Amino acid sequence: xxxxxxxxxxLSLLEAVRTLDIPEGDDVEVEYVQEHxxxxxxxxxxxxAQIRRYKEALKRNQQIAIDEATGIARLIGRRPDAExxxxxxxxxVANRMYQMISATRRQIIHLLPxxxxxxxxxxxxKKAGNKYLxxxxxxxxxxxxxxxxxxxxxxxxxxxxxxxxxxxxxREMLRLLVNGGGMIDHVHCRERGEDICEWRAxxxxxxxxx
Ligand SMILES: [Zn+2]
Numbered sequence: 740x741x742x743x744x745x746x747x748x749x750l751s752l753l754e755a756v757r758t759l760d761i762p763e764g765d766d767v768e769v770e771y772v773q774e775h776x777x778x779x780x781x782x783x784x785x786x787x788a789q790i791r792r793y794k795e796a797l798k799r800n801q802q803i804a805i806d807e808a809t810g811i812a813r814l815i816g817r818r819p820d821a822e823x824x825x826x827x828x829x830x831x832v833a834n835r836m837y838q839m840i841s842a843t844r845r846q847i848i849h850l851l852p853x854x855x856x857x858x859x860x861x862x863x864x865k866k867a868g869n870k871y872l873x874x875x876x877x878x879x880x881x882x883x884x885x886x887x888x889x890x891x892x893x894x895x896x897x898x899x900x901x902x903x904x905x906x907x908x909x910r911e912m913l914r915l916l917v918n919g920g921g922m923i924d925h926v927h928c929r930e931r932g933e934d935i936c937e938w939r940a941x942x943x944x945x946x947x948x949x
Pocket of ligand 1: 902925
């Protein structure tokens with residue numbers, strides 16, 4: 740659907756804000772946490788309500804207006820810790836996408852030797868990327884190329900940090916699916932006036948057990 744995104748996108752952005760706004764450490768007083776929370780953008784009741792709404796939309800398979808997601812990204816982009824939030828949100832969205840692959844499929848991918856697992860993993864990456872992020876995923880030689888035309892995060896923060904969201908999602912998906920951890924290059928970018936944000940990743944499976 741044009742002009743819309745899967746609820747998983749705004750959900751992951753808000754969840755990243757939430758996890759980073761909760762102070763670390765067990766000795767933090769509950770009252771302090773409450774007070775601290777209310778001061779930050781992240782933990783207002785509105786945000787919690789929004790998270791609930793996106794989870795509900797995800798269950799019902801309802802799309803969300805892209806402007807809504809971009810609005811959240813813009814709020815994040817203004818924060819001094821924006822880089823960390825976009826990166827964290829990418830990790831969160833990848834984990835959610837991975838959890839939505841059937842458990843049997845995930846198991847098969849991890850049990851098969853690399854040369855058999857990779858085509859299966861690629862198919863899952865392509866399917867999930869397309870469905871949840873509106874990404875085009877293709878193989879070029881030994882690389883994987885992921886393109887996002889309708890980016891919700893581009894130019895929402897300084898120095899192209901919004902693009903870290905998709906880059907981090909790709910990195911985490913490759914780690915989860917094939918234990919991959921190669922270089923990822925942002926080869927085309929809408930922030931440079933191009934019509935697509937595109938990443939090229941090394942597509943190699945580092946199988947520790949074989
Ligand atoms: Zn970009």
